[in-house]
Amino acid sequence: MEISMNHNSETASPLSIPENRIHAYVIPGVKRDVSKMIRPCTATRDWMDATPARYAYRCIPLTAANTMGWELLNPVDVEISWSGLENGDRLNIKPAKHDPFAPVPHFGSGTVTWYLPFLFRTPPEYGLLISGPANHDKQSITPLDAFVRTDWVPFPFTMNWRITQADTPITFAAGEPICRIMPFPLTLLNEMQMEFHDLGEDPVFMQKVKEWESNRQRNYQKQKEAEASWAAQGKKPELKELWNSQYAKGQGSEIGKIKHQNVYKCHEPDDMRKK
Numbered sequence: 300m301e302i303s304m305n306h307n308s309e310t311a312s313p314l315s316i317p318e319n320r321i322h323a324y325v326i327p328g329v330k331r332d333v334s335k336m337i338r339p340c341t342a343t344r345d346w347m348d349a350t351p352a353r354y355a356y357r358c359i360p361l362t363a364a365n366t367m368g369w370e371l372l373n374p375v376d377v378e379i380s381w382s383g384l385e386n387g388d389r390l391n392i393k394p395a396k397h398d399p400f401a402p403v404p405h406f407g408s409g410t411v412t413w414y415l416p417f418l419f420r421t422p423p424e425y426g427l428l429i430s431g432p433a434n435h436d437k438q439s440i441t442p443l444d445a446f447v448r449t450d451w452v453p454f455p456f457t458m459n460w461r462i463t464q465a466d467t468p469i470t471f472a473a474g475e476p477i478c479r480i481m482p483f484p485l486t487l488l489n490e491m492q493m494e495f496h497d498l499g500e501d502p503v504f505m506q507k508v509k510e511w512e513s514n515r516q517r518n519y520q521k522q523k524e525a526e527a528s529w530a531a532q533g534k535k536p537e538l539k540e541l542w543n544s545q546y547a548k549g550q551g552s553e554i555g556k557i558k559h560q561n562v563y564k565c566h567e568p569d570d571m572r573k574k
Contacts (some may be wrong), residue, residue: 316450321427321482322420323568329505336374336400336416339565342366348424359546364433366482366563371415371458373412374400374538379440380408382478383465384496390462402460409418409462411440413477421482423425425450428483431456432476439464446483514545 316322327331340367356362375398375506382389390404390411405412419427421573427449431442443459462469471477498505549559 316420316422318422318425319452321449321480324420325572326416326418330364331400331416332567333562333568334442335465336372336475337568338370338372339567340366340368340370340433340476340563344434345356347434358445363560363562366565367433368428368479369565369568370432371413371417371478371480372412373402373473373475374398376473377401377471378466379411379462379469379471380467381462384408386465396573405457406459408466410443411460411462414476415455417456419449419450419480420451423450424485425482426485427469428481428515429443429456430479431460432479435476438469440469442478448485450485491498511545518545 323333323337342362344355344365346354346520347361375394377392377394379393379402380391382391388407388409389410392402392404392411394401399415400413400414402413404410421427427447429445431437431444431445440460440462443461444458445459447456460477498508547561
């Protein structure tokens, strides 16, 4: 979802964006420190920390997804409630203090909108995938995903969440992530073709599948034995005793040029504006 600016795209001078750069243009008139509103995505989650022995971090694909992209942060403490469609479709938003980037009603149907202080520009052949922060819990409200052609569109987009339960107070703390952005190649999905095959057509890969499953079952058995041993001692199992390291170590990832990663390390934004 996008919002308009007083901008004439026909007279705008094109600026070449390098392939490995995203330009976050600060909207004119913004007075705040925008560096406090965006950051690389982080690996940890409170609910994952709270699992026994931080067990959730054993799922490497889950942890990797946590770190992909950049998060935009809510600027101010706010409480939101919705009357529901049957009662007039009204939003009640109570920010602790006025802020031009605090959430507002805009689209109706229980939708909460954040106007962002950035207009993002990506290099040719890339757009931005817009989503809620990965693997964050939020009851009674859900983020709305979008894909924006930031390689050319001269408008900033908004971040929107849809309330799913009426008459329920929902809080967003200042500094809480409300949005994730991630670059995505424009032609990838159109060019990628899915095909059905029998696994037996690739006997070498089929053998690897069998070996992986066998190792997985052995590791699972060791995990259960470790859990039983620690339970008998009245202690909590240590994470290292529960860890299945096949995927964490990238075993079998020797095919291809890109090395296996457990987490991604997106760069902190560089302030390239003229002082």
